[in-house]
Amino acid sequence: xxxxxxxxxxxxxxxxxxxxxxxxxxxxxxxxxxxxxxxxxxxxxxxxxxxxxxxxxxxxxxxxxxxxxxxxxxxxxxxxxxxxxxxxxxxxxxxxxxxxxxxxxxxxxxxxxxxxxxxxxxxxxxxxxxxxxxxxxxxxxxxxxxxxxxxxxxxxxxxxxxxxxxxxxxxxxxxxxxxxxxxxxxxxxxxxxxxxxxxxxxxxxxxxxxxxxxxxxxxxxxxxxxxxxxxxxxxxxxxxxxxxxxxxxxxxxxxxxxxxxxxxxxxxxxxxxxxxxxxxxxxxxxxxxxxxxxxxxxxxxxxxxxxxxxxxx
Amino acid sequence: xxxxxxxxxxxxxxxxxxxxxxxxxxxxxxxxxxxxxxxxxxxxxxxxxxxxxxxxxxxxxxxxxxxxxxxxxxxxxxxxxxxxxxxxxxxxxxxxxxxxxxxxxxxxxxxxxxxxxxxxxxxxxxxxxxxxxxxxxxxxxxxxxxxxxxxxxxxxxxxxxxxxxxxxxxxxxxxxxxxxxxxxxxxxxxxxxxxxxxxxxxxxxxxxxxxxxxxxxxxxxxxxxxxxxxxxxxxxxxxxxxxxxxxxxxxxxxxxxxxxxxxxxxxxxxxxxxxxxxxxxxxxxxxxxxxxxxxxxxxxxxxxxxxxxxxxxxxxxxxx
Numbered sequence: 001x002x003x004x005x006x007x008x009x010x011x012x013x014x015x016x017x018x019x020x021x022x023x024x025x026x027x028x029x030x031x032x033x034x035x036x037x038x039x040x041x042x043x044x045x046x047x048x049x050x051x052x053x054x055x056x057x058x059x060x061x062x063x064x065x066x067x068x069x070x071x072x073x074x075x076x077x078x079x080x081x082x083x084x085x086x087x088x089x090x091x092x093x094x095x096x097x098x099x100x101x102x103x104x105x106x107x108x109x110x111x112x113x114x115x116x117x118x119x120x121x122x123x124x125x126x127x128x129x130x131x132x133x134x135x136x137x138x139x140x141x142x143x144x145x146x147x148x149x150x151x152x153x154x155x156x157x158x159x160x161x162x163x164x165x166x167x168x169x170x171x172x173x174x175x176x177x178x179x180x181x182x183x184x185x186x187x188x189x190x191x192x193x194x195x196x197x198x199x200x201x202x203x204x205x206x207x208x209x210x211x212x213x214x215x216x217x218x219x220x221x222x223x224x225x226x227x228x229x230x231x232x233x234x235x236x237x238x239x240x241x242x243x244x245x246x247x248x249x250x251x252x253x254x255x256x257x258x259x260x261x262x263x264x265x266x267x268x269x270x271x272x273x274x275x276x277x278x279x280x281x282x283x284x285x286x287x288x289x290x291x292x293x294x295x296x297x298x299x300x301x302x303x304x305x306x307x308x309x310x311x312x313x
Numbered sequence: 314x315x316x317x318x319x320x321x322x323x324x325x326x327x328x329x330x331x332x333x334x335x336x337x338x339x340x341x342x343x344x345x346x347x348x349x350x351x352x353x354x355x356x357x358x359x360x361x362x363x364x365x366x367x368x369x370x371x372x373x374x375x376x377x378x379x380x381x382x383x384x385x386x387x388x389x390x391x392x393x394x395x396x397x398x399x400x401x402x403x404x405x406x407x408x409x410x411x412x413x414x415x416x417x418x419x420x421x422x423x424x425x426x427x428x429x430x431x432x433x434x435x436x437x438x439x440x441x442x443x444x445x446x447x448x449x450x451x452x453x454x455x456x457x458x459x460x461x462x463x464x465x466x467x468x469x470x471x472x473x474x475x476x477x478x479x480x481x482x483x484x485x486x487x488x489x490x491x492x493x494x495x496x497x498x499x500x501x502x503x504x505x506x507x508x509x510x511x512x513x514x515x516x517x518x519x520x521x522x523x524x525x526x527x528x529x530x531x532x533x534x535x536x537x538x539x540x541x542x543x544x545x546x547x548x549x550x551x552x553x554x555x556x557x558x559x560x561x562x563x564x565x566x567x568x569x570x571x572x573x574x575x576x577x578x579x580x581x582x583x584x585x586x587x588x589x590x591x592x593x594x595x596x597x598x599x600x601x602x603x604x605x606x607x608x609x610x611x612x613x614x615x616x617x618x619x620x621x622x623x624x625x626x627x628x629x630x631x632x633x
Contacts, residue, residue, distance in 0.1 A: 026436065027443070033433070034450045040509065041453070043476055044465045061479040102361075105354040113351065121359060123625055128366040130621045132570045134589040135614045138596045138607050139372035140365065142383070184365045187358055210342040216350045245458030247573045252597055263458045267577055277467070277474045284464035288457050295456040299449060302456065306514070307521035
């Protein structure tokens with residue numbers, strides 16, 4: 001490594017020569033690592049595009065005689081994928097919005113006003129987010145089983161029926177229960193990131209708004225939140241990924257496979273429906289596509305959110 | 314546990330003593346209605362946090378001293394003292410293997426995956442063609458769920474149909490290696506899969522740290538004739554010391570959280586026991602040993618508090 005970096009350092013002095021031997025070695029190394037990193041995903045995509053008949057004839061590691069989307073259409077229709085996407089949507093959209101609202105309120109109060117426990121409160125939220133979820137799952141499971149929750153109505157959209165609040169009178173086995181724990185758990189993370197961002201905003205802005213007679217709720221909504229737009233975008237991107245990718249909460253807090261979001265539903269499909277590895281690949285890719293699209297579109301926000309949340313402090 | 318965290322902030326009111334005057338001024342601007350609103354804005358999320366995170370944490374500790382099995386109310390007769398702990402440490406077949414697996418996971422992450430991520434960050438932290446492309450590729454697995462990562466790697470590891478055994482001719486020679494089924498190797502197989510994701514995460518965090526190192530420092534070292542390697546080891550690394558600690562702590566927290574891949578492969582059994590999978594298997598998915606599972610949860614809690622407290626004391630120091 002030292003040889004590489006030393007050579008690369010030389011290239012700074014020879015500014016007009018674009019490629020030194022060190023640079024070539026560096027690129028060769030990085031490109032080979034890129035191949036290693038892309039291989040598992042590429043292999044999954046390749047498998048997902050191969051009809052199983054083709055695989056059986058030629059073996060798994062072989063050149064294809066045909067590539068189709070038939071595995072995808074099979075998974076999509078027979079495993080009823082749209083249903084699981086909808087389940088995910090019902091959890092992730094309210095989850096992200098509520099977590100942003102609660103976290104930005106906490107961050108606003110803890111960063112713009114000095115009171116005795118503001119740092120302690122922020123720490124309590126952050127520490128809660130760092131706990132392994134398994135530490136709290138047993139009591140949480142029983143709280144969800146024992147807490148009575150009303151049902152207001154049921155909204156029907158064609159084949160889908162969405163209970164407004166709870167259709168079994170409990171938090172357990174309900175989208176609202178999973179949304180609730182996501183919101184509370186991720187508020188810890190989001191409040192920490194947003195508080196770090198808000199600290200960089202001059203307190204005089206809030207002060208002058210107070211002098212002008214605005215109340216704090218109004219200042220939070222129409223002064224602070226617009227100023228935090230970049231941080232809110234970064235946090236929203238991350239929260240979407242965290243909630244979309246969750247496996248554990250949805251696994252334990254739902255009892256029925258058909259209520260689960262797509263990520264944890266994959267686990268059930270593994271036994272029932274995925275009879276060969278090409279179908280497994282297609283199912284995994286269908287679950288991977290939304291976060292990959294978000295990543296490609298919003299890579300900048302991802303990185304900004306993660307770094308605000310951990311190392312900067 | 315709150316006691317272990319609070320000492321850090323209690324230092325701050327002293328440090329913030331100089332700002333008492335502006336504080337008073339700020340609060341004088343607030344009407345009593347504002348104060349009520351502020352209490353509500355913090356109070357509502359805080360109540361939820363206490364009810365659903367810290368309440369259950371304390372409840373886990375309490376339940377670990379009982380033999381409650383989920384039926385009926387908890388009475389004084391359910392109190393068993395330390396029995397769950399003695400059973401766990403002496404009589405339970407899977408506790409020590411699970412702890413060992415968590416430690417091995419942590420060791421692999423700390424000694425292999427995290428250093429690779431840091432190495433990538435150091436290589437990419439320069440003016441270079443394609444650096445954004447490289448960063449994007451290494452970071453890409455981070456956005457995938459561990460479930461999807463598990464499925465993607467099953468395609469590599471499957472005994473008869475997987476890529477590895479077929480590519481290296483192990484199927485054809487009838488020397489099939491069951492990467493995910495053999496208890497001697499399956500832990501390493503899933504740690505490699507998890508590392509595919511972990512490396513990119515560490516790389517991004519470390520890159521941000523490297524970017525925050527003052528450019529003037531490096532320029533000065535360069536002018537003085539230091540090579541790039543010297544600059545890194547003598548200047549950049551010492552400046553990065555706080556971030557290095559945070560990276561190690563994040564690695565520890567991630568290792569203790571390991572659950573998803575092990576659960577997808579075989580529900581965390583047969584070589585893949587982890588503290589996290591023992592908790593759910595004993596108390597929720599397969600048995601109703603609420604008290605016993607809680608004792609395992611308390612062990613996981615106590616171990617997790619070490620990196621959590623370290624992290625908070627490092628990070629919050631700079632927040633103020």
